[in-house]
Amino acid sequence: MVQITFIDSRGTARTVEGEAGSTVMETAIKNGVPEIEAECGGACACSTCHVYIEEAWREKVGEPSPMEEDMLDFAYNVQPNSRLSCQIKVREDLDGLIVRTPDRQA
Amino acid sequence: MSEPIKTDVVIVGAGPIGLFAVFELGLLDMKCHLIDILDKIGGQCAELYPEKPIYDIPGIPFTSAQGLVDALLQQIKPFNPLYHLNEMVETVEKIGDPLFRVTTDQGKVFEAKIVVIAAGGGSFQPKRPPIPGIEAYEGKSVHYAVRKMESFRDKRVLVVGGGDSALDWTLNLAPIASHLTLLHRRSEFRAAPDSVNKMMALVGDGKIDLVVGQVTALSGGDGQISKAMVKTNDGSAFEIACDALLPFFGLTMKLGPVANWGFELKNNELIPVDSAAFETSIPGIFAIGDINWYPGKLKLILSGFHEAALMAQKAYRYVYPEKRLVFQYTTSSTSLQKKLGVAPERPAAPARAAT
Numbered sequence A: 001m002v003q004i005t006f007i008d009s010r011g012t013a014r015t016v017e018g019e020a021g022s023t024v025m026e027t028a029i030k031n032g033v034p035e036i037e038a039e040c041g042g043a044c045a046c047s048t049c050h051v052y053i054e055e056a057w058r059e060k061v062g063e064p065s066p067m068e069e070d071m072l073d074f075a076y077n078v079q080p081n082s083r084l085s086c087q088i089k090v091r092e093d094l095d096g097l098i099v100r101t102p103d104r105q106a
Numbered sequence B: 001m002s003e004p005i006k007t008d009v010v011i012v013g014a015g016p017i018g019l020f021a022v023f024e025l026g027l028l029d030m031k032c033h034l035i036d037i038l039d040k041i042g043g044q045c046a047e048l049y050p051e052k053p054i055y056d057i058p059g060i061p062f063t064s065a066q067g068l069v070d071a072l073l074q075q076i077k078p079f080n081p082l083y084h085l086n087e088m089v090e091t092v093e094k095i096g097d098p099l100f101r102v103t104t105d106q107g108k109v110f111e112a113k114i115v116v117i118a119a120g121g122g123s124f125q126p127k128r129p130p131i132p133g134i135e136a137y138e139g140k141s142v143h144y145a146v147r148k149m150e151s152f153r154d155k156r157v158l159v160v161g162g163g164d165s166a167l168d169w170t171l172n173l174a175p176i177a178s179h180l181t182l183l184h185r186r187s188e189f190r191a192a193p194d195s196v197n198k199m200m201a202l203v204g205d206g207k208i209d210l211v212v213g214q215v216t217a218l219s220g221g222d223g224q225i226s227k228a229m230v231k232t233n234d235g236s237a238f239e240i241a242c243d244a245l246l247p248f249f250g251l252t253m254k255l256g257p258v259a260n261w262g263f264e265l266k267n268n269e270l271i272p273v274d275s276a277a278f279e280t281s282i283p284g285i286f287a288i289g290d291i292n293w294y295p296g297k298l299k300l301i302l303s304g305f306h307e308a309a310l311m312a313q314k315a316y317r318y319v320y321p322e323k324r325l326v327f328q329y330t331t332s333s334t335s336l337q338k339k340l341g342v343a344p345e346r347p348a349a350p351a352r353a354a355t
């Protein structure tokens, strides 16, 4: 199991367990983490699973693919550390990952 | 009001389920017109995930969403359905028993014996970017679509986005606006490379401005925008003065006019139907695919296909009240095969192995 911490826009942190092979978005939805909508169910087609990757984790998580970048155009307040959480696979080496959720999804 | 188009069936929505309905209705000799607000055929499959794989269409282990739409188009071709794209169905009124008047936002009027609502998750409409207070300017100085280019003459126009709509309108409005700024959050564009090159040429000639950044707030008064606050990726902030803002943030599905057609909606978004014929509370109006609800409903393409087949059986009784419906297979019925344009002149004798 991989621990992932979601910090919401008001600063409340929730740490939940993710399963390797699933996605960060699925982990959030399964555990009822707020501020992630994921309207399209993870198809990289809606951009309502937008998160900010905590600085220390950016390198390990990696950069978005060109398709994800295109979808990020539809998100609000995109930052250099923005990612779509449905496009991040949970891996053992991401144990302890911290992401922040935006106050609104597009 | 224009002269009504008379037909057997009007189908609201040209998603996969509306398309397959043409097939099932066509086999039973009912002629269809399809209306969709999108500029393309295929609903969610074509608009949201054309390149993504689908694995659960019976008998087709794998296809892409666009591949499925293309195959459906081929399958229904023998029935020559008529498409009315870029049009939103606004009203559906009962004017006979059953006979319906259907009108679109483009002023088209249809008279149909049957209406099939295959409206999916609702009509696709432009996404409102979550810029605080943007609602106050909508319709007056913030526009999600361009209806009349002339209304932007000699105005300072700010276009936001990096896709085809943003680039197309940048190119079209550049000669009309007094000043045009294209704002995008990064320096890569999703739009067609040709449009990007043309846009870059205009920037090079000093005809338009290209700014990399994102809108954070708007100011103005009485619905009239005067400037947009913009933040760049390195955190610096500045203002862009403008008279009109055109944000292009893609499309989202909103229920839309379906809400006003007299149905008691389930959860404010789904049309209840019976699960024998998928007919609504108004006899002669059917609802199939993602838009309907009945106990056990699954929002799957295969379920919608099933609904289309059963719907057509009941629809036949309204369109041809005097005729008796005979159940037939496409495999063996020459009359169905004739409709499909596949009937052999003379059934070929099965090949026999010599003994």
Ligand SMILES: Cc1cc2nc3c(=O)[nH]c(=O)nc-3n(C[C@H](O)[C@H](O)[C@H](O)COP(=O)(O)OP(=O)(O)OC[C@H]3O[C@@H](n4cnc5c(N)ncnc54)[C@H](O)[C@@H]3O)c2cc1C
Binding pocket: A040, A043, A045, B012, B013, B014, B015, B016, B017, B018, B035, B036, B037, B038, B042, B043, B044, B045, B048, B049, B053, B054, B055, B056, B087, B088, B089, B090, B118, B119, B120, B121, B122, B123, B124, B255, B256, B257, B258, B288, B289, B290, B291, B299, B300, B301, B302, B304
């Ligand atoms: C990312 C993603 C992946 C999916 N994967 C699968 C899968 O693997 N298998 C599966 O079975 N399903 C899948 N689905 C669901 C599937 O796409 C839907 O069940 C299907 O598209 C429903 O078809 P439909 O024809 O009922 O509606 P839609 O495809 O939603 O089409 C409805 C059309 O009606 C139009 N419309 C609505 N109201 C009006 C109006 N008033 N006037 C004019 N036009 C109107 C809309 O613009 C739209 O084009 C997926 C969906 C998504 C988003």
Ligand code: FES
Binding pocket: A025, A037, A038, A039, A040, A041, A042, A043, A044, A045, A046, A047, A048, A049, A071, A084, A085, A086, A087
């Ligand atoms: S869930 Fe839709 S893009 Fe991630």
